Amino acid sequence: MTEVQQLRREVAQKLGRSLHVRHLDSGSCNGCDWELSALLNPVYDIQRLGIDFVASPRHADLLLVTGVMTRNLQEAALLTYQAMPEPRLVVAVGACAVGGGVFANTYAASGSAEPILPVDVFIPGCPPRPEAIIHGLLVAVERMKQRPLPLC
Amino acid sequence: MIAQTKTILAESPAPIVPEGTPAPNETLGFCRREDLPMIAAYVISRGAKLATMVGLDLTPRAAAFAVEYAFSLPAYDEFLRLRVSVPEEAREYPSVTSVVPAAQWYEREVKDLLGLTPTDHPDPRRLVLHERYPHGYHPLRKDVSATEPPPLDQRRYDYFEVHGEGVYELPVGPIHAGVIEPGHFRFSNIGELILHLDARLFYTHRGVEKIVEGKTFDDALFTVERTCGACTVSHAVSFAMAAERLTGTTIPPRASALRTLLLELERLYNHVGDIGNLCAGAGFHAGSSQGAILKERLQRLNEELTGHRFLMGAVGVGGMRYDLLPASLARALSDLAPIGRDVESYFDMIQGADSFVHRVEGPGHLDADTVLAFGGAGVAARASDVPTDYRHDHPYLDYAALGPQPVIEQGGDASARLKVRAREAIESFSLVTRVLNTMPDGPVSVVLAPAASGASALGYTESPRGANVHWLMADGQDRVYRLRIRSASYANWPLVTRAVVANVVPDFPLINKSFELCYACCDR
Amino acid sequence: MGLLDVLLRPLRSPIVTRAYPPQADVPDRGHRGTPELAPERCRASGDCATVCPTRAIVVSELRDGTAQWQLDYGLCIFCGRCVEACPEDAIVATGEFELAGRERDDVIAMHVVRSTARD
Numbered sequence: 001m002t003e004v005q006q007l008r009r010e011v012a013q014k015l016g017r018s019l020h021v022r023h024l025d026s027g028s029c030n031g032c033d034w035e036l037s038a039l040l041n042p043v044y045d046i047q048r049l050g051i052d053f054v055a056s057p058r059h060a061d062l063l064l065v066t067g068v069m070t071r072n073l074q075e076a077a078l079l080t081y082q083a084m085p086e087p088r089l090v091v092a093v094g095a096c097a098v099g100g101g102v103f104a105n106t107y108a109a110s111g112s113a114e115p116i117l118p119v120d121v122f123i124p125g126c127p128p129r130p131e132a133i134i135h136g137l138l139v140a141v142e143r144m145k146q147r148p149l150p151l152c
Numbered sequence: 153m154i155a156q157t158k159t160i161l162a163e164s165p166a167p168i169v170p171e172g173t174p175a176p177n178e179t180l181g182f183c184r185r186e187d188l189p190m191i192a193a194y195v196i197s198r199g200a201k202l203a204t205m206v207g208l209d210l211t212p213r214a215a216a217f218a219v220e221y222a223f224s225l226p227a228y229d230e231f232l233r234l235r236v237s238v239p240e241e242a243r244e245y246p247s248v249t250s251v252v253p254a255a256q257w258y259e260r261e262v263k264d265l266l267g268l269t270p271t272d273h274p275d276p277r278r279l280v281l282h283e284r285y286p287h288g289y290h291p292l293r294k295d296v297s298a299t300e301p302p303p304l305d306q307r308r309y310d311y312f313e314v315h316g317e318g319v320y321e322l323p324v325g326p327i328h329a330g331v332i333e334p335g336h337f338r339f340s341n342i343g344e345l346i347l348h349l350d351a352r353l354f355y356t357h358r359g360v361e362k363i364v365e366g367k368t369f370d371d372a373l374f375t376v377e378r379t380c381g382a383c384t385v386s387h388a389v390s391f392a393m394a395a396e397r398l399t400g401t402t403i404p405p406r407a408s409a410l411r412t413l414l415l416e417l418e419r420l421y422n423h424v425g426d427i428g429n430l431c432a433g434a435g436f437h438a439g440s441s442q443g444a445i446l447k448e449r450l451q452r453l454n455e456e457l458t459g460h461r462f463l464m465g466a467v468g469v470g471g472m473r474y475d476l477l478p479a480s481l482a483r484a485l486s487d488l489a490p491i492g493r494d495v496e497s498y499f500d501m502i503q504g505a506d507s508f509v510h511r512v513e514g515p516g517h518l519d520a521d522t523v524l525a526f527g528g529a530g531v532a533a534r535a536s537d538v539p540t541d542y543r544h545d546h547p548y549l550d551y552a553a554l555g556p557q558p559v560i561e562q563g564g565d566a567s568a569r570l571k572v573r574a575r576e577a578i579e580s581f582s583l584v585t586r587v588l589n590t591m592p593d594g595p596v597s598v599v600l601a602p603a604a605s606g607a608s609a610l611g612y613t614e615s616p617r618g619a620n621v622h623w624l625m626a627d628g629q630d631r632v633y634r635l636r637i638r639s640a641s642y643a644n645w646p647l648v649t650r651a652v653v654a655n656v657v658p659d660f661p662l663i664n665k666s667f668e669l670c671y672a673c674c675d676r
Numbered sequence: 677m678g679l680l681d682v683l684l685r686p687l688r689s690p691i692v693t694r695a696y697p698p699q700a701d702v703p704d705r706g707h708r709g710t711p712e713l714a715p716e717r718c719r720a721s722g723d724c725a726t727v728c729p730t731r732a733i734v735v736s737e738l739r740d741g742t743a744q745w746q747l748d749y750g751l752c753i754f755c756g757r758c759v760e761a762c763p764e765d766a767i768v769a770t771g772e773f774e775l776a777g778r779e780r781d782d783v784i785a786m787h788v789v790r791s792t793a794r795d
Contacts, residue, residue, distance in 0.1 A: 023331045027356045030333060030672045031381025031462055034425075037331045038451075041444035045693045055329035071302070072282040073334055073355040076326050095730070098783065099750035102375045102730060105299050107291045108359030112750075114780070122783050124749035124775045127381065129461065131696045136776035144697060147774050149749070149785040151712060374729040374755060438682045445692055452703065459708025465755045474707070474756075501685055504678045 009142060011087045015061045016141030019051045022060035022084065026077045027109055028067025031127040032094040036064065044130045051137060057083040062140060068096045068109040069116050081117055089140050092119045093133060095126045154179050156228040160198050166191050168234065175397040175609040178231045185236050185245050192221060192248040200225050200232060202254040202527045204621045204638035207262030209294045211240060213606065217268055219245055222610060222623060226545035231610060238268050247273040254527025257646065265292040280354045283307045291362055298362045312350040314340035319347065322657065326355045333671035344656040349649040353674050360676040364632045369395045369469045369600065372632050379637055380673040381462050385418040386615030387637065388467035393548065394611030394624035395469050399601040405592045407471030412550040413587045414463050415613060416580045421450035422616035423577040424495055426668040430570055433665035436508045442498050449491050457484045471597030485588045492581040499574045512566040516651040516663030519564055528647050529640040530618020532667050535561045535568035542614040554583055566666035603630050617641055617669060639673035702771040707756040709769030713745055713787050717766035720745065720791035724758035724767060733758060743791035749775050749783045
């Protein structure tokens with residue numbers, strides 16, 4: 001691992017103790033967004049892990065992106081990311097943000113969050129269940145290991 | 153099934169030439185372009201309501217464009233579809249918005265996506281395509297590629313301005329503070345008082361209607377059901393229904409019952425979740441937490457029954473994609489009873505919490521005349537004393553037998569919308585129980601009859617937010633030629649801008665949550 | 677009852693928090709679960725790739741009577757069509773959900789399988 005990579009990993013570990021997440025819907029069907037709001041409910045209670053959602057990207061460590069990157073929202077998406085102070089992470093949630101889903105490469109949307117935003121962790125699902133999102137967030141901050149595929 | 157429509161046609165002040173009945177309760181009629189506003193006003197005066205409006209590029213087959221207004225006659229369960237040919241050389245037609253305000257967004261959308269201009273439209277600004285899209289780019293035209301990115305541009309968009317001493321503009325969004333979809337709200341205020349709201353949607357415009365063109369109905373369904381995650385069953389059934397109606401296909405009784413079941417389960421988890429969300433909007437954390445727990449139990453039931461927390465992927469064209477096992481259905485029935493009791497008890501708690509009740513009484517008042525003029529749908533309409541409910545007005549699937557009555561409140565405020573949801577949720581428990589107890593046996597899908605080239609029909613369901621109306625035209629190979637998705641949220645967003653006037657800005661999140669419209673449903 | 681009910685109800689409610697990690701509670705989703713290949717059963721018919729709505733599955737012939745079967749979970753919409761279509765019942769739907777990866781390639785599962793096609 002290079003020095004830069006090592007540094008990034010250590011920073012991510014520090015963030016993992018108290019992680020502030022900013023949600024960005026760049027063009028989703030809302031399924032992923034509802035699963036994200038479920039994270040705050042008493043069943044999943046993401047706050048018990050030291051993770052919380054914040055109102056402003058200026059307060060955020062991690063940008064949680066749902067949906068394809070639509071042409072109408074792209075500028076606001078970039079401004080949101082640019083407003084986040086370093087160090088910052090980006091996690092793509094769901095088939096649309098990871099790979100474009102059923103809306104990839106149309107006149108209206110460029111597709112996945114990458115290459116517009118630099119993605120640190122990809123969470124598959126349509127939508128991913130809340131536990132899968134928690135797993136992805138904890139992988140992003142080095143608190144859980146990613147599982148190599150194939151799984152079996 | 154078309155008797156009232158025939159009467160209306162016969163008594164029209166200008167000629168409407170009937171062109172057949174695309175489906176048992178639909179009549180297609182043509183009129184001259186110049187007669188359009190007069191006929192639209194006449195049809196409305198006969199009790200019709202605008203259900204949807206679609207622009208068509210028929211140039212590959214007929215060297216012309218067309219616009220079609222589909223009107224519902226709720227008292228008769230009939231639809232009158234009024235189509236006007238728009239010649240290629242003169243891509244314009246007279247706007248009907250000044251006589252039918254409900255048409256305002258539809259006509260602006262047709263201008264953006266097809267380049268057909270509604271002349272004398274009171275608000276000719278672009279709607280769907282924001283500043284990056286160049287003028288002259290109309291993606292739903294047949295000669296425009298579905299996949300090629302549009303050339304980039306940077307145009308202006310003019311927000312409605314209010315002038316006066318002390319008036320200021322407050323821009324909110326598109327990225328909002330909470331976990332919520334994007335939309336831009338440009339308020340004009342004096343102090344905290346809202347004078348005017350110019351709302352701008354379509355940030356999640358993904359081009360669903362263009363994507364599905366040329367796909368088989370089965371393939372298109374995967375995209376269509378992802379128009380909106382919270383209304384996915386409603387969109388899936390509306391689309392499948394349109395395909396079935398235009399091919400004259402009847403689905404088996406068990407499929408009809410299963411679809412009804414899933415539509416009501418969708419209504420249930422949405423209503424309970426939306427009420428919890430409204431509590432969050434009022435800072436009433438006991439209400440939002442308990443509501444979220446109940447929503448989670450319902451979504452888990454969804455997953456145990458169909459394999460998906462949002463019920464996606466269960467509905468198929470011709471019926472259901474797969475059968476639900478009797479054991480699963482029996483388990484759902486027994487799981488529902490305690491959830492139903494807990495939901496009722498939860499509603500009692502909320503409605504007994506005086507401070508919360510006072511908080512939601514008053515904000516966001518919407519009167520019946522505004523709802524009727526704008527073609528409002530669903531919960532927002534019923535809470536303002538407008539009895540529109542497609543399960544009752546245009547019964548589909550098992551609803552004729554189940555006979556749900558529209559749940560009406562008179563208050564028109566946030567509290568009224570809350571009460572409509574609560575009463576409907578309790579009714580949905582009863583409907584689901586009845587459907588489960590009378591579930592017929594048999595196959596769950598049929599193969600569609602072949603579709604005639606150019607055949608079209610409507611498909612419609614009452615989603616948790618109101619009627620989702622799909623307009624579908626087939627090409628000659630059983631594929632989609634044109635799909636127009638009109639969601640209840642599309643009809644209701646203009647109502648929100650009216651409901652906030654004369655309220656204070658801090659009440660906006662509460663008012664917005666009392667409508668709980670889908671941005672994704674609207675934007676597609 | 678009013679506000680007293682509001683105060684007492686949460687106190688009386690049981691704890692509902694599902695403490696993941698490690699406690700996850702994934703119900704049996706039938707064929708709608710996470711599709712995984714049992715490679716010993718696969719014959720590279722390619723039916724799964726044909727029916728996949730997002731082209732998440734790619735089956736490509738290699739030499740010497742084998743093929744590569746690849747499922748990109750980043751494109752998968754978990755519709756179950758592949759599970760239904762496989763003539764060998766080689767695709768199994770499981771309760772796995774910990775699919776997150778740091779690189780785009782990390783969410784792609786690959787197997788080398790026997791192929792029935794001839795060169």
